[in-house]
Amino acid sequence: MTQRRVTIKQVAAEAGVSITTVSHVLNDVPGKRVHPDTKDRVREAAARLGYLPNSLAQSLRTQRSNTIGFIGDEVATTPFAGKMILGAQDVALSRDAVVFVVSTGYQREVENREIEELLRRQVDGILYASMYHRAVELPPQLASVPTVLINASCTTDGIPWVVPDEVAGGEDAADVLLGAGHRRLAFINDVDEIPAAFGREEGFRRRAAQAGLRDDDLQVVTAETDPAGGYAAARQLLESDNRPTAIFCFNDRLAMGVYRAATELGLRIPHDLSIVGFDNQEFVADGVFPGLTTIELPHYDMGVWATEQLFDRIEGGPRKAGPAPTTRLRGPVIHRDSVASPPWVQDPGERREPSDRRGNAGSDGAAPTIRTNK
Amino acid sequence: MTQRRVTIKQVAAEAGVSITTVSHVLNDVPGKRVHPDTKDRVREAAARLGYLPNSLAQSLRTQRSNTIGFIGDEVATTPFAGKMILGAQDVALSRDAVVFVVSTGYQREVENREIEELLRRQVDGILYASMYHRAVELPPQLASVPTVLINASCTTDGIPWVVPDEVAGGEDAADVLLGAGHRRLAFINDVDEIPAAFGREEGFRRRAAQAGLRDDDLQVVTAETDPAGGYAAARQLLESDNRPTAIFCFNDRLAMGVYRAATELGLRIPHDLSIVGFDNQEFVADGVFPGLTTIELPHYDMGVWATEQLFDRIEGGPRKAGPAPTTRLRGPVIHRDSVASPPWVQDPGERREPSDRRGNAGSDGAAPTIRTNK
DNA sequence: TTGGGCTGCCAAAACGATTGGGCAGAGAAG
DNA sequence: CTTCTCTGCCCAATCGTTTTGGCAGCCCAA
Incomplete structure (x- = not known):
């Protein structure tokens, strides 16, 4: 019933070129030259077949998943949480990324499971949000991935956070x-x-x-x-x-x-x-x-700020050692x-x-x- | 700074076996025999290194991502949405799956972008939720992936839905x-x-x-x-x-x-x-x-019901043609x-x-x- | 000694993309 | 006619898994 999705191979066949060329064309790879006519053929073929590159394969190869995790303690029950998530999502979508939302219900065990699942899925970064303004201790597993706190502060070096003023x-x-x-x-x-x-x-x-x-x-x-x-x-x-x-x-x-x-x-x-x-x-x-x-x-704004910070860190790669930015929003x-x-x-x-x-x-x-x- | 995550190859090296064997051990593959001592060695090595299988690679190979999408029209602003999401999450997590949450703000264009992003990420299925009980028309792109409606009904054949009674x-x-x-x-x-x-x-x-x-x-x-x-x-x-x-x-x-x-x-x-x-x-x-x-x-219950239905369809593969179940919850x-x-x-x-x-x-x-x- | 059946392991081919390093062919220069 | 430089394309390796199909040994029976 669900015929498998169209792959780059099919596009290549349709356009009569190699998959390499398809990739070069669709990604506009800088150093590579492809004849304009060929480009057109490829793009047309892709459009005709409704080709959508498989994100998983891309991520595997490029080590970048364009996916971020949002961990909240009680995300679901409060409308405030929604605003933070929305802020995060708006920023994420503007960068072709999407957000995994998980909530822990304040249970450490659940939190660990969820962090594991997120890491397994190679999220590029994690937003760690609290429903009410407080100081938190960062789960140690998060040390390996860029993290930003929302509505919470912490004393861990190099972790940006944002709270209300x-x-x-x-x-x-x-x-x-x-x-x-x-x-x-x-x-x-x-x-x-x-x-x-x-x-x-x-x-x-x-x-x-x-x-x-x-x-x-x-x-x-x-x-x-x-x-x-x-x-x-x-x-x-x-x-x-x-x-x-x-x-x-x-x-x-x-x-x-x-x-x-x-x-x-x-x-x-x-x-x-x-x-x-x-x-x-x-x-x-x-x-x-x-x-x-x-x-x-300022829940929405906090979500936005934190997510922008997060992408900065993700893209910046290993950070210059300076203290992480923190802010209080009014x-x-x-x-x-x-x-x-x-x-x-x-x-x-x-x-x-x-x-x-x-x-x-x-x-x-x-x-x-x-x-x-x- | 962020050293790359540990892979199955490292576990194999550590245990002195092939990656095939590691995979067989960790997944308890039925038809395959591995000496109990070897099993122990592998498991220990995995534990020692803190190995977490890369979900992306697994999904790519198995065509199953253990990931579902939750599309809502205004997910963020209402507390009710949170309850549905929570219900979905609880079910998902019990099956080692996680949930992508996206909200469209009632904009068709945004919705299309988001559906695309979800499909690109090979979600196993999609929950399509409305914030208030209504009849919806299903976006055609969703035809290719198992879908269940929450708090909404539709006339498309084979799509389960749940609404309040x-x-x-x-x-x-x-x-x-x-x-x-x-x-x-x-x-x-x-x-x-x-x-x-x-x-x-x-x-x-x-x-x-x-x-x-x-x-x-x-x-x-x-x-x-x-x-x-x-x-x-x-x-x-x-x-x-x-x-x-x-x-x-x-x-x-x-x-x-x-x-x-x-x-x-x-x-x-x-x-x-x-x-x-x-x-x-x-x-x-x-x-x-x-x-x-x-x-x-019954927002939470609707989330649970829909997600269980969704997993049923995902696991059931091509469905026996019977009419999709729909229900009204009290x-x-x-x-x-x-x-x-x-x-x-x-x-x-x-x-x-x-x-x-x-x-x-x-x-x-x-x-x-x-x-x-x- | 030979052959068959187990047992315990591994090589290699996928999955669907990206990317570095070619390699033909055409035209220009010598 | 060579040789050289581009141009335009493709091969093959790679990311980290799963899974099919072996292949050595070993034991036992004939």
Whole structure:
């Protein structure tokens, strides 16, 4: 039923030349001369037969498979993963490469199996991605193949990595709220001590301090990063004596709980309480009412950056010893309707009207994506 | 820097035998006899050198690449895609295969490029997935390679496909509400005329009729399947004369809008209004308050089923001509807290307490996953 | 001693491409 | 008429496997 695919031999026969010549023609080999008429014959024959060179045979011969591996810890379950993969794919396809995607489910054993399968298939390089920003230790088998980390850092020499610029995210969130005129802020941070938590708090605090807020004016509490955690933390904050007029949430899910707490307490968003989230989680940030202003994580861009780096290394061959490039990418602010000026502010510096500023990623007042070489 | 990988030749040298013997030993070739001592020597040598057979060379020789392609239209952006991929991967890995994932972004041109790249890499088969349940036309290039559709149907002969059992989903939703004692129902359906919309309405109506509801007791309206659409539809329904006590929503996003409408009208969920969603969209269904009872789509299971089918075809070689198997898979009901008995019902048949029934997929009162050969 | 049947191993031909090193033939130069 | 230089093409080796078809020995029976 499935007749075998057409090979170079058939093209050669069809064109009445040797397979050598076919190869020379189709690859436009520099040093080799072929008569123009012959070239035409070959190309026509190839087209007529619908010839597609067998990639496996090519790879075997050239030691280059035009294939890269993408290893993720829980690739499948989160939409974020998809964005990284998409970024990787777009770059890969632009170079005629394709991507093997595998996910480990955090099981070392599975990971080893998968790395083996990838190496057996002679991938040119590997993207090693984490679903949340963290420091990882690189599996030793990966030493033999070019590797770039996405959304993760590591201390292995010569391995490039890219992570979100968490500090900038914290700063941007603060800027949005301070810009609207808020002077009593709160930050509901992740209880887990992870890079994102440290970075965002650092940035948020820095800007608050720069704006001259006193210690009392910035409360930082921690919570589980789900709606229940956000709810509990928000109840506590909003029922206290000096309740904040604006809350920055570690992520959008947590912010959902804050919405509920506010609603229960009769506080209207954004008039009585402004909220900024993090993640721009689809179907959440634009699903709540009013739409949540939030900071997007640069997953797609990280995928792109990492894959470009990867191809650089692959093509560069043995690297000049210099330190591998690493970078932190900034995500845009997505303005929706959860931030307004507090009642006592008439005309704040960068006032935003709360109602008609629905924005998509990257457009509409979003902070520019800035690349920093660290 | 990257010394070349170890080959069968090196193993042969190390063990002091020919490469033929190494191959025979490592593959346990049936008809061939090798002295047990020699076998040991070979295996030890292989282990010592960390030999991994080069998959490309194997594939070239055996015409089997142990590689399958997964083509999706927007694989990257939705979490559902991840589940299908995961299902495919789990099956694949259990057979030492790996998966090429590519997504087309609905661009025919990109799709063609990608299919070409996959075929060039001699994939053994292809999974062709749609992000939403629909009928597709199969790209003609795929005729030459075993193909199975996921979340899509087609009329091409001999192509297996799997889709969700939409009718059963509609029935299950109705059962949940009727079981709680509701007698005035509404269904907010998708305005788009797609299989999911037809199927769910059919199932929902059927059960309502079977329960003896009159025409007036079941209102069906349509809306855009986003929070705004749900909101608008719900306002209309809930402000009408005979407002329903329960609403079945085409999907969870739409249900978010229904929550808002109910809140604005002072209706408490689930006491004054019960809601059932569809999709069990993560971070939505368990993020709203109270948690949304909903029907899950069997994405993972579809991925598994399709991939098993695919391997069957790959291994079966030219197929006996019989019609290809197709199936509709049922998704489980995920019980949360958005359904209660209406006030006037004292002791309904299958009463559910609204508060403590948080369930995870597949467990906790979920309808069994049933397979139907159609 | 001869022949047959095992046992244990190996040589060589694929698979489908790329690539370095020719080798004829035509035309130009001597 | 040689010789030399191009031009235009092809041979054969190679990448790393699998697999077919032997081929030596050895043991045993006749």
